[in-house]
Amino acid sequence: MTGLVLGGTSLAVVLFLISLRVPIGVALGTVAFGGFWYVRGWNTALGQLREVPYNFVANWDLSAIPMFLLMGAIVAVSGTATALFKAARLWLAALPGGLAVATNMACAGFAAGCGSSVAASATMGRIAIPEMLKAGYEKGLAAGTVASAGTIAALIPPSILLVIFGVFAEVSITALLLAGVLPGLLTAALYSVMILLRCMHNPSLAPRISLDDEPDLRRARWLALAEIWPIALLMVGIVGALYSGTVTPTEVGAAGAFLALVIAVLQGKMNVGKFIEALKDSMAVTAQIFFVGIGALLYTRFLALTGMSRILADTIAPLGLDPLLVMLAITVIFLILGMFLDPLGILLITMPVFVPLVNAMDMSLIWFGVLAVKFIEIGMLTPPLGFNVYVVKSVVGDTIPLQKIFKGVGWFLVCDLIVVLLLVLFPVIVLFLPDLMRG
Numbered sequence: 001m002t003g004l005v006l007g008g009t010s011l012a013v014v015l016f017l018i019s020l021r022v023p024i025g026v027a028l029g030t031v032a033f034g035g036f037w038y039v040r041g042w043n044t045a046l047g048q049l050r051e052v053p054y055n056f057v058a059n060w061d062l063s064a065i066p067m068f069l070l071m072g073a074i075v076a077v078s079g080t081a082t083a084l085f086k087a088a089r090l091w092l093a094a095l096p097g098g099l100a101v102a103t104n105m106a107c108a109g110f111a112a113g114c115g116s117s118v119a120a121s122a123t124m125g126r127i128a129i130p131e132m133l134k135a136g137y138e139k140g141l142a143a144g145t146v147a148s149a150g151t152i153a154a155l156i157p158p159s160i161l162l163v164i165f166g167v168f169a170e171v172s173i174t175a176l177l178l179a180g181v182l183p184g185l186l187t188a189a190l191y192s193v194m195i196l197l198r199c200m201h202n203p204s205l206a207p208r209i210s211l212d213d214e215p216d217l218r219r220a221r222w223l224a225l226a227e228i229w230p231i232a233l234l235m236v237g238i239v240g241a242l243y244s245g246t247v248t249p250t251e252v253g254a255a256g257a258f259l260a261l262v263i264a265v266l267q268g269k270m271n272v273g274k275f276i277e278a279l280k281d282s283m284a285v286t287a288q289i290f291f292v293g294i295g296a297l298l299y300t301r302f303l304a305l306t307g308m309s310r311i312l313a314d315t316i317a318p319l320g321l322d323p324l325l326v327m328l329a330i331t332v333i334f335l336i337l338g339m340f341l342d343p344l345g346i347l348l349i350t351m352p353v354f355v356p357l358v359n360a361m362d363m364s365l366i367w368f369g370v371l372a373v374k375f376i377e378i379g380m381l382t383p384p385l386g387f388n389v390y391v392v393k394s395v396v397g398d399t400i401p402l403q404k405i406f407k408g409v410g411w412f413l414v415c416d417l418i419v420v421l422l423l424v425l426f427p428v429i430v431l432f433l434p435d436l437m438r439g
């Protein structure tokens with residue numbers, strides 16, 4: 001059996017096992033172990049099983065993940081999301097679709113201190129959707145805004161997916177995190193513009209809200225801004241520290257977690273019970289990520305043994321294919337996988353195949369990493385398994401039908417495809433901050 005056939009067969013078996021609801025880490029690790037056994041024998045397979053878990057967990061760069069997760073958990077339990085939405089509502093609610101725009105911007109701000117799309121959508125959903133429904137907003141717009149805006153957390157630092165990509169692709173995690181800033185802000189801006197235009201064209205989607213009954217509106221607005229300074233401080237601190245190049249992502253994560261804790265304590269929004277809850281949440285998610293990562297690293301090593309990625313690269317390179325055509329094919333694959341797999345699974349299954357291919361074609365891995373995460377964002381909204389859509393559904397219960405939420409994210413998916421097109425045609429959007437840091 002040739003390496004290409006063996007690698008392709010293994011990938012098909014992985015996808016088959018996942019379709020049977022086998023956990024992704026187990027599916028990847030089991031297929032890799034069986035592959036090593038088939039190609040090199042029992043002793044080699046056992047040797048990989050002994051070596052890989054330790055090497056993965058002992059990777060210093062990955063220590064950024066529990067730090068970012070702890071920072072996000074502290075931000076989530078400290079009530080920052082409520083303050084963000086309150087401030088955005090006071091400043092933006094009077095616009096066409098103002099509450100939806102406010103929700104979108106509050107999600108982007110929360111993402112900067114959270115790093116988790118699921119946490120951003122779940123938290124903002126509980127706060128913003130009841131407010132929008134109470135104001136008479138169309139249900140699809142209300143739920144679709146929360147589900148879509150939550151995905152921005154996958155790009156804006158601290159992004160767990162970008163950290164994992166950097167470790168596996170062996171590229172600068174600092175550069176990757178900085179590269180996600182402008183695409184994340186661009187996504188939030190396009191979402192806001194789309195909401196405004198839709199609500200101007202069809203006012204029945206979102207009845208205009210008057211803030212005339214708000215006592216001393218100007219003072220209330222500035223007081224609301226004063227309440228969200230912690231998240232602004234965290235965001236500026238993270239990006240500024242990474243941009244300066246004087247600290248590592250792990251050090252930024254640790255400092256961010258400590259700063260978030262200090263701020264929450266000083267504001268009286270943290271107690272022992274909430275801190276223990278944040279620790280439990282961050283440890284549980286860290287364990288899940290590391291378990292899947294170990295399986296992915298085993299599978300990556302097996303694919304390297306088969307030479308599948310090298311064969312694909314050697315086959316495509318002489319054909320002189322346009323990089324845009326290659327990216328189109330990769331886009332289609334990401335979109336298909338996004339319909340059936342969770343975000344981490346998509347990233348870890350595709351990297352062993354796509355990273356060597358992109359590298360062989362002399363395309364920037366920093367640029368590709370951001371694009372890959374953007375594709376995963378889209379996958380979190382597409383049926384039948386739109387991860388964030390189901391998160392929002394779990395929040396709203398029977399209030400909003402599932403099909404209505406999927407319909408509601410449709411216009412946001414159009415915006416996402418426009419962002420992807422801009423990132424492909426103008427890579428400088430992704431590479432500007434990393435290049436500026438190096439220069």
